[in-house]
Amino acid sequence: MALFKIILYILSCLSLFILSFQAPLQNQSHFFTLMKTSLSGNSISKWSTLTEGDQYCNYPGIACDNDGYVVEIDLSAWSVLGRIPNDICSYVQKLRVLRLGHNDLRGGFPTGVFNCSFLEELNLSTSNLAGNLPNFSQMKSLRVLDLSNNQFSGEFPISVTNVTSLEVLNFNENSGFSMWQLPYEVTQLKNLRSLFLMTCSLHGQIPPWIGNMTSLVDLELSGNSLDGPIPVELGELRNLQLLELYYNQLTGEIPEELGNLTQMFDLDISVNRLTGKIPVSICELPKLRFLQLYNNSLTGEIPLAIGNSTSLHILSVYENFLMGELPPNIGKFTELVGLDVSENHLSGELPKEVCKNGKLFYFLVLDNQFSGGLPENYAKCESLLRFRVSYNHLSGPIPEGLLGLPHASIIDLSYNLFDGMLPKSIGNARNLSELYIQTNRISGSLPSEISQAANLVKIDLSKNLLSGPIPPEIGNLRKLNLLLLQGNKLVSSIPESLSSLKSLNLLNLSNNLLTGNIPESLCELLPNSLDFSNNRLSGPVPLPLIKEGLAESFSGNPKLCAPVYFNSSIPSLPLCLRPNTRKRLNTIWVIATTVLVVIVGFLLFLKRWYGRERLVIEQNGFSSTSFSYEMTSFRRLSFDQDEIMKALIDKNIVGYGGSGTVYKIELRNGQSFAVKKLWAGKTKDPSSDQLLLDRELKAEVDTLGKIRHKNIVKLYCCFSNWDSNLLVYEYMSNGNxxxxxxxxxxxxxxxxxxxxxxxxxxxxxxxxxxxxxxxxxxxxxxxxxxxxxxxxxxxxxxxxxxxxxxxxxxxxxxxxxxxxxxxxxxxxxxxxxxxxxxxxxxxxxxxxxxxxxxxxxxxxxxxxxxxxxxxxxxxxxxxxxxxxxxxxxxxxxxxxxxxxxxxxxxxxxxxxxxxxxxxxxxxxxxxxxxxxxxxxxxxxxxxxxxxxxxx
Missing domain, CATH: 1.10.510.10 (Transferase(Phosphotransferase) domain 1)
Structure with missing residues (x-):
């Protein structure tokens, strides 16, 4: 009987033991119901209703162990919307991995995850979470904590330093934290491999004791307010592979001790205030692929050792004060992808082997003092996307084939001493978008083959020695929006084909030797910026150019004249008159001018008298008239101010902007304009009784009025009054x-x-x-x-x-x-x-x-x-x-x-x-x-x- 009781007791205990495992297993089904109740999204809605067994282990984003317990939930980037339920861990008690990043979880940090006592990885990055963070001390099993790209604020949670099992800690892009400094307690994280604290309100100096964290592989402290020197103790982190300290306020020299980091492949200390030389030891690192030190105040030479690297892909040291020559072997032993040494004081010849391995995308050496010629083998670097050598002292001819590289999008040779002719290989440039060769000594004719580079958007060949005609084939470049040929010796006439360049914004042919008429067809390019000044052009200027107010654009051509049917006058542009009628009309002009002066004087007298009367009228409650406006015009106008003022009525209002009311004005001649009446403000010059625009607004309007670009709305004129300012624009029929x-x-x-x-x-x-x-x-x-x-x-x-x-x-x-x-x-x-x-x-x-x-x-x-x-x-x-x-x-x-x-x-x-x-x-x-x-x-x-x- 006693034995039977013992057996019965053992069986009952065994049953309870089994049930104790079955209950949580069965409770896991409630987790999925809870999640679908708290969160929404197309992917999560596909979870079907559970009936039996371990069906949920086959759900997407779910992983179970051999006993059917959920151990991993990965809903990263599932477009999930809602809040994480607080009792999430009540039903999945053996959960080890929870990844909910790149969703819209809202609210604050889900403190319910603290009940997941086995949790090893928590990833809530880019999830729209905000608010203060709790104490993390109880998450003893956590190895990976990623809360990056959220909006957490308040005090930085120093309590994470108590989670000594951490291997990855990522708080990148949480700029709402109160300013804080790295605490010594971080050294308790003996297993920490990755520490990411980019843009999270760090300030102060990088503490020397960080050299004790020898398990670190990745250290990112960029985008903060760190100052002071880079501690030499960083050189003790022998496992470090990535060190990013860019966008801080670090000072002093780069420690030579960083050369001890033999596992380093990515070093970026750009945009700081560093001085001194680039340590040779860094350039000798055997695995270094990315070295970026741009925008500092570094001096001295670029160490020759970098030229012997077999691993380097990117060298970016622009905006420093480096001098001397580039290492001649750079690119010879490695698959160099990008070289940017711009804005330094470097000199000597350009390296010949920089593209030896055929992977170079970017070659940027602008704004230095390089001399000599371009190596011929540069013309064989078919991988190039951008080639910029402007603002140097380079000379000699442009290598045949360079301008025709098949994938290059920008070639910039400007502000050098290049001579010779433009290579006809430009016709092979299928993807070239921008070509800059201005301010050189290029001679000969502009090759017609340039028209085959169909994707050209900008061409600047100004201030060279080009001669001969402008090839009419250039009109085939239908994507061109900038063509600058001024300051050459181009002859012959302006080709009509330029009118085919419908995308053109800026055309400058000034200071050449062009002859003949200005083609009427070029008026189709208006309202863009056109400049034909200082040539040998003759004949009538097309009337639309005159009406556009471009008088300065055809000055310096003594034989140009205004059409006889033009009923106004332009200084330095006479009417196109026959020689036998000019003498007779000169007498008429003298008489007409005298009469005009008398009339203008009389009108000025009336205006001053009327101004006094108007003041009395206003004081007695009567409205002002259009004469109270001062006009500043930027183009030839086809209307007078009275016609504009009379149309400023409520029925013509088409909208309200942030700075005023917008009217649509339809004039008697059929033209439509948009008039913006700016909100009332003080516009009277305190030092004068004259009614003027506010100085700042006037300077701004004057600047904008001179803009000539087809993608900038055209400003015709401005009317200034004591209580308002009116801007008259072209009317855009399709709205905004x-x-x-x-x-x-x-x-x-x-x-x-x-x-x-x-x-x-x-x-x-x-x-x-x-x-x-x-x-x-x-x-x-x-x-x-x-x-x-x-x-x-x-x-x-x-x-x-x-x-x-x-x-x-x-x-x-x-x-x-x-x-x-x-x-x-x-x-x-x-x-x-x-x-x-x-x-x-x-x-x-x-x-x-x-x-x-x-x-x-x-x-x-x-x-x-x-x-x-x-x-x-x-x-x-x-x-x-x-x-x-x-x-x-x-x-x-x-x-x-x-x-x-x-x-x-x-x-x-x-x-x-x-x-x-x-x-x-x-x-x-x-x-x-x-x-x-x-x-x-x-x-x-x-x-x-x-x-x-x-x-």
Whole structure:
């Protein structure tokens, strides 16, 4: 009986033991119900209702152990929306891996994961999480913690240093933390291999004790406010493979001890305040592939040892004070992908073996003191995408074949001493977009073969010794938007074929020896910038050029004249009169001029008398008249101010901008104009009784009035009054891009959208790069992009634009402006506007064109924008497809994805990593639906090397 009781007791205990395992196993089914209740998304909704067994172990994103327990959940980039349930670990108690990154999880950190006592990996990167972080001390089993690219704030959680099992710690891109310094407690993480703390409010010095963390393989402290010297103790991290300290305020010299890091393959200490020489020991590292030290104050020579490297792929040391010669063997023993030594004081000859292994994409040595000729074998470097040697002392002929490299998109030989003739091999340049050879000694004729380089967008051959005629075949370059040939010895007439260049924005043929008439057909290129001055042209100037206000563009041609039917006068441009009538009419001119002077004097008297009477009338409550406006015109006008003023009535209002009311004015002659009445403000000069524009506004309007670009809305004139300012623009019949994308009845197809994107980019590139001083728009958005009848885009609304009066690329403005959803993050919190702010805003407009969505949509989540939404989607193939505007045909999906990549680059959170607008134009031209396939392979190669390079 006693034995039976013992057996019964053992069996009951065994049953309870078995049930204790079965209960959690059965409870796992509740986890999936809970997850589907708390989270939403197409992928997670596919989980079916559980019935029996371990069916859930076969679900996507789920992994179980041999006993059927869930040990891994990986829902990365599943487009999951919602909050992580707090009791998630109550049903999956043996969970070891939880990956929920690149979703929209909202809320704060899910503290329920603390109950997962076996959890080894937690990845919540790029998940829209915010708020303060809790104490992590209890997560004793955790080996990988990735909370990067979120919006956590408050104090940095020093408690993670108590999780001594950690091997990977990643807090990159959490800029909301309060400023903090690396605590000594970090050294408790004896197993830590990867420490990523980029852009997370670190400040102070890098502590020397970091040299004790000898298990480190990756150390990234970039984008912070670290200062002081780089500690020599970093040289004790013998396992280190990646060291990134760029975008800080580090000072002093680069420690020679970094040469002890024999496992190092990526070293980036760019954009700091480092001085001294580049240590030879670093250049001798046996595995070093990427060495980036640009934008510092380094001196001395580039060590010869770097030329013997067998592993180097990227050397980027631009914007320093380096001198001496480039190592002659650089590129000889390795597959060099990128070399950028621009903006230094380097001299001597260029290295001959730099492209020996045929992988070189970027060769950038501009703004140095290099001399000698270009090595002939450069013309065989078929991998080249960009070749820039401008602002040096290079001489000799251009090697035959260099201009015809099959994949080169930019070739820049400007501001050197090159001579000889332009090689006819230019005709082989199938992908060349920009050709700059200005200010050299190139002679001979402009070869007609240049017309075969069909993708050329910009040509600058100005200030050379070119002679002969302009080949008429140049009219075949239908994508050309800039053609500068001024300052040569070109003869013969201006070819009519130039009128075929419908994309041309800037044509300068000045200071040559051109003869004959200005072709009437060139008027089709208006309103672009045209300059024919200082030639030997003759005959009548086409009337549209005169009406456009381009008198300066044909000065210096004594034999040019105004058509006889032109009813006005232009200084230095006489009427085209027959010789036998000129003498008779001179007498008439004298009499007419005398009468005119008398009339003008009388009118001025009346105006002054009327001004006194008007003041009395206003004081008695009567309205002012049009005579109270002062006019500043920028083009020949076909209207008078009375006609404009009378039309400023409510029924003509077509919209309201951030700076005023917009009217559509239809004149008696059938023309339509847009008039913006700026909001009232103080415009009276305190030092004078004269009614004038505010000085700042006047300077700005004067600058904008001189712009001649087909993608910038045309400003005709400005009227200034004591209480308002009126800007008269050309009228754009298709309204703005916002309405067309989000409210329009017309669905724009992808080729049209791509053309619009290119036009906007060209307009902004003109503002940033082709004007002196350059202009920052500061409010680039789809409502400020106007479309004409042919959907040609024009950048508009410069009400808050600023001219960069100070010299250099770091010029900024500090007045807060812009529109939510388009604002660059650094501008939003620092109020410092740069050209990169415009690039960011343009990237948002690109995303609108690609997705068809507004910058702010409810589906993006609370306080979330299109950039966050796109970032989540692009991590999976299905997600990328969901980004593309579903209303468009799928036939252009590859082209749209290529442009999406450009948009992502433009909206990078680090301003320096955004491309320039010149680069954007080039990238968009590469993504042209007509030429896209040719670039797919090269884009792949560029992504594989992914250098951080100067334009």
């Amino acid at each position: 891009l916002w309405d067309m994308l989000h409210r329009g009845k017309v669905l724009l197809d992808w080729p049209t959208r791509h053309t619009i994107a290119v036009g906007i980019a060209q307009g902004l590139a003109y503002l940033h790069h082709d004007l002196l001083p350059p202009i920052i728009h500061r409010d680039v958005k789809s409502t400020n992009i106007l479309l004409n009848a042919d959907f040609l885009p024009k950048v508009a609304d410069f009400g808050i634009a600023k001219v960069l009066h100070s010299k250099g690329k770091d010029s900024t403005t500090t007045a807060v402006a812009g529109t939510y959803g388009y604002l660059a993050p650094e501008y939003a919190y620092s109020s410092k506007a740069t050209v990169k702010c415009d690039v960011y805003s343009f990237g948002v407009v690109l995303m609108e064109l690609i997705t068809g969505k507004r910058p702010i949509e409810q589906e993006f989540g609370e306080n979330r924008n299109i950039i966050f939404w796109v970032a989540q989607k692009v991590l999976t193939k299905e997600g990328i497809m969901e980004v593309l505007d579903e209303r468009l045909s799928g036939s252009f999906k590859d082209e749209m994805i290529q442009v999406l990549r450009i948009a992502i680059r433009c909206t990078c959170s680090v301003p320096a990593l955004r491309p320039t607008m010149n680069e954007v134009v080039q990238l968009l031209m590469d993504a042209d639906p007509c030429r896209f396939d040719a670039f797919k392979r090269w884009d792949k190669l560029k992504e594989e090397s992914s250098p951080t390079m100067k334009a």
